[in-house]
Amino acid sequence: MDAILKLEGIGKMFGGNYVLKDVSLEIGRGEVHAVIGENGAGKSTLMKIIGGIYEPNEGVIRKNGEKILLHNAIEAYKQGIGIVHQELSVADNLTIAENIFAGRQPVNRFGFVREKQMCEDAGKILGEMGIRLDPREKVGNLSVAMQQIIEIAKVVSHRIDVLILDEPTSSLSNKEIAHLFELVRRLCREQGMTVIFISHKLDEVMAISDRVSVLRNGNFIGTLSGEEITASRMIHMMVGDQLDSRSFLAPKTPEGEVILRAEGLCREGKFRDVSFALQKNRILGIFGLIGAGRTESILSLIGADRLDSGRVTYEGREIRLSSPKEAIAKGIVYLTENRRDLGLFLPKEISDNVIAASLGAFTTKRHTVDRKKAGEAVEGYIQKLKIQPPVMDKPAGTYSGGNQQKILFSKVLLTDPKVLIVDEPTKGVDIGVKMTIHHMLRDLADSGIAVLLISSELPEILKLSDRVLVMHEGECRGLLENRDLTEREVMAAVYGEKEVQQ
Amino acid sequence: MRQKMSSLKNRILCRLDIQASAVVLLIVVISIAMSFVYDGFLSAYNIKAMLMSYVPEGIIALGLTLVIISGGIDLSVAGVMPFTAIVYCMLMKAGVHYLPGMAIVLAAAAAIGAVNNFLRRLLDVHPFIITMAVQLTLKGFNLVVTGAGSISGLPENFMEISQVRILGLKIPLVVFLLLAALWMVLLAKNRFFRKVYFVGGNPKAAELCGINVNRVMYFVFIQSAVLAAVAGIMAVFNYQAANYSYGSNLDTRAITAVVVGGTSMTRGGIGKIGGTIIGLVFIALVYNSFLLSGINTYYQDVITGAFLIGAVLIGERIKYRGKPGKKEDKS
Numbered sequence A: 001m002d003a004i005l006k007l008e009g010i011g012k013m014f015g016g017n018y019v020l021k022d023v024s025l026e027i028g029r030g031e032v033h034a035v036i037g038e039n040g041a042g043k044s045t046l047m048k049i050i051g052g053i054y055e056p057n058e059g060v061i062r063k064n065g066e067k068i069l070l071h072n073a074i075e076a077y078k079q080g081i082g083i084v085h086q087e088l089s090v091a092d093n094l095t096i097a098e099n100i101f102a103g104r105q106p107v108n109r110f111g112f113v114r115e116k117q118m119c120e121d122a123g124k125i126l127g128e129m130g131i132r133l134d135p136r137e138k139v140g141n142l143s144v145a146m147q148q149i150i151e152i153a154k155v156v157s158h159r160i161d162v163l164i165l166d167e168p169t170s171s172l173s174n175k176e177i178a179h180l181f182e183l184v185r186r187l188c189r190e191q192g193m194t195v196i197f198i199s200h201k202l203d204e205v206m207a208i209s210d211r212v213s214v215l216r217n218g219n220f221i222g223t224l225s226g227e228e229i230t231a232s233r234m235i236h237m238m239v240g241d242q243l244d245s246r247s248f249l250a251p252k253t254p255e256g257e258v259i260l261r262a263e264g265l266c267r268e269g270k271f272r273d274v275s276f277a278l279q280k281n282r283i284l285g286i287f288g289l290i291g292a293g294r295t296e297s298i299l300s301l302i303g304a305d306r307l308d309s310g311r312v313t314y315e316g317r318e319i320r321l322s323s324p325k326e327a328i329a330k331g332i333v334y335l336t337e338n339r340r341d342l343g344l345f346l347p348k349e350i351s352d353n354v355i356a357a358s359l360g361a362f363t364t365k366r367h368t369v370d371r372k373k374a375g376e377a378v379e380g381y382i383q384k385l386k387i388q389p390p391v392m393d394k395p396a397g398t399y400s401g402g403n404q405q406k407i408l409f410s411k412v413l414l415t416d417p418k419v420l421i422v423d424e425p426t427k428g429v430d431i432g433v434k435m436t437i438h439h440m441l442r443d444l445a446d447s448g449i450a451v452l453l454i455s456s457e458l459p460e461i462l463k464l465s466d467r468v469l470v471m472h473e474g475e476c477r478g479l480l481e482n483r484d485l486t487e488r489e490v491m492a493a494v495y496g497e498k499e500v501q502q
Numbered sequence B: 001m002r003q004k005m006s007s008l009k010n011r012i013l014c015r016l017d018i019q020a021s022a023v024v025l026l027i028v029v030i031s032i033a034m035s036f037v038y039d040g041f042l043s044a045y046n047i048k049a050m051l052m053s054y055v056p057e058g059i060i061a062l063g064l065t066l067v068i069i070s071g072g073i074d075l076s077v078a079g080v081m082p083f084t085a086i087v088y089c090m091l092m093k094a095g096v097h098y099l100p101g102m103a104i105v106l107a108a109a110a111a112i113g114a115v116n117n118f119l120r121r122l123l124d125v126h127p128f129i130i131t132m133a134v135q136l137t138l139k140g141f142n143l144v145v146t147g148a149g150s151i152s153g154l155p156e157n158f159m160e161i162s163q164v165r166i167l168g169l170k171i172p173l174v175v176f177l178l179l180a181a182l183w184m185v186l187l188a189k190n191r192f193f194r195k196v197y198f199v200g201g202n203p204k205a206a207e208l209c210g211i212n213v214n215r216v217m218y219f220v221f222i223q224s225a226v227l228a229a230v231a232g233i234m235a236v237f238n239y240q241a242a243n244y245s246y247g248s249n250l251d252t253r254a255i256t257a258v259v260v261g262g263t264s265m266t267r268g269g270i271g272k273i274g275g276t277i278i279g280l281v282f283i284a285l286v287y288n289s290f291l292l293s294g295i296n297t298y299y300q301d302v303i304t305g306a307f308l309i310g311a312v313l314i315g316e317r318i319k320y321r322g323k324p325g326k327k328e329d330k331s
Helices: A043-050 A073-078 A096-100 A115-128 A144-156 A174-191 A202-208 A231-239 A294-301 A324-330 A350-362 A371-384 A401-414 A431-446 A458-464 A487-494 B002-015 B018-037 B044-052 B055-069 B077-093 B098-123 B127-146 B156-162 B171-189 B191-201 B203-208 B213-239 B250-260 B273-293 B298-319
Strands: A003-014 A017-028 A032-036 A058-063 A066-068 A081-084 A162-166 A194-198 A211-216 A219-225 A258-267 A271-279 A283-287 A309-314 A317-319 A332-335 A419-423 A450-455 A467-472 A475-481
Touching (some): A017 A043, A017 A194, A032 A174, A032 A202, A043 A194, A081 A144, A096 A115, A144 A174, A174 A194, A211 A231, A271 A294, A271 A475, A294 A419, A350 A401, B018 B298, B055 B171, B055 B213, B055 B250, B077 B127, B098 B156
Parallel strands (some): A032 A194, A032 A211, A162 A194, A419 A450
Antiparallel strands (some): A058 A066, A211 A219, A258 A309, A467 A475
8 A cells, every 4th residue: 555644653641641652554645544433542632643733752654655753733734734623713704715825825025915816826726626615705604514614725725635634524414514525535536635534423434434543542453444344343443342332222111101292383484383292201302404493493492492383281281481491490401412501610620510500409508508418419420420530529621521411411410300301412422421321311211301312313313212203394204113213214204205104 | 797796795795894884874973963063063173183182092092903803902001101101201301302212112112012912921811911910010100200290391392393284284193094094904904914813813723824823912912012102102292291191091992992993802803993993983073072062071981881882782792693703503
């Protein structure tokens, strides 16, 4: 194989601990090479080393056989290596052209930007990528997906031949992902680009990669190519000997009464005639593609948004919630997908975070917090949800994404909800934490809570839901019992094919 | 052709800023209303007087626009301005010619700006606190040096030059207009000035693009302090004296002009000199209207405060609704 990049024995330490150890791998010229692994496996660190942002403590990087030393991103660019970071780094208020040439705009003798030439150059770069956009457009007016494309254009404009994409799909819809992949293939085909691609989503990895390298705990596990690239094989390499993540988690308790019933919920332009019932001890999954109206209908249900018509019956009585606060007071709790908005106080200790929503229950007669009682309750959740590391006095912000998710769940559970609505609960977390959250949701349902799971990940829906409500373009497209339900059947319901209604 | 028209229309729409338009509309309405009530409100004399009294705020607001776009704030300007005026007068009284004296105080101001940024970086704190401390220090110095009074009795050659008019305009007004034009063009077109937008919009990304963020921040704070010094020198030109109290409330009014003009304090990387000038004209107009109306001038600040809240409301609630950068509804 003709290797464009060769990593030999790369090691990186942070604060005395190895986050990467003796990683050696080869990237072939012109291939799409996926790098996968759980959170904390060292993928991003490795990419940042290749991209010049971190310097390795050990090992050598060779490009085209020659040893290269990189001290910053600019030096990496000079070696033809560019990295597109996970977080968007565009400047909203500036034009596409200015973003692409940030700080390198063509100028005349007096340091003034030559706008016309800059726009032409930007148009050319976009054209080569098959993107038709006016380079004078402000980036802030573009969709997130388009902003990401601009970001790629910015990196590509440095005339690179190795492009690193760090989790490029995490905030894109399926259609946008397809578009991005088309772009990646085009770059490889027409510009001879080599693309290194980090992802959590195995189906994406299978769709785009020529070869896949797996990292686990900072170690290189192996590289797969061609037909070796299968989901089970990748999962096995990523997590070692853990269970398959796909099989249905069956309920252990009998189904309870209907606690919440929604009938004919409508909001103009968003969703219409949405009906479902939530039972105690059961999980209802709502599946739909982006824009299906899942989140919107739930936001209206809990009073965070307008509801034009429809009836909500809760514990036998008709209710109309006017705010999420009222919903929480009644025992209906909604967890949004956006973890940062979920209300973790990142600089505060876990214990303070967990009791934040139920301070009333831990207040003594003298209006002070009953630390002992609170500590016991928090300790219980740390054990139950396996929060790592299991201590109470570390700031929440120092925990990994998955553990922050668990802290958040603890906080919600402490308020003793009857209905728990979770929106994309495992977005952006690694497989290990994902499985813990899945088991936790099932345990919660078994303990008598009615759970509503919104997810755009079909395997997750099939693994957890007792029933699946399928939504598409604001409408309910069917309520399916999960008895050996297959992905094909659900997708058929999404697109309205008759055969599923048997 | 048609396509060209529509793209032109788009570009105009794109440039038309709702906040700036609202302020311009208010300026027009107030001017018309006032000119009905008071003859000569829109006379050249009154307009010149109005602008003249806002030259220090104006020059300082130019520098602050860049500081706020970069995501920071510089309160030290309210200390630098009178400090410069005082030191400039002291130098002249000690026999230094007004030109080298000018160079000395401008250099001193540049040093203060550099110190602002040096401390900001060294201590890794928000520039608010650093520049407030510098402001306090300088103000204290000014009080001590002047004995809470004025320095006047400047040499004859300075008194002469300070009376010179160019095209019928006093020097401070000319200097402000020239600086405003220069800063407007540079911030719109010059590559180095444009870097301020990247640094304010996303400092981490700017660094990754190869922009030396710290160098840009040094520039931003130095130009702010130097412009504050120019404002101080111009005050001496205007009053032929220096007083410890020149800077009081100057920072608030300059910041108000910048924010009313559409430069965002909550999200960096947004703002234009043109907006700041509109904001300045607006404040000058409001104060002048109060002055002429004979309403208790204490109410001026009440109104300015209310307009500031209004501007922020328009800016944050209408202009950037649903735009990334702040909390956003899910699709």
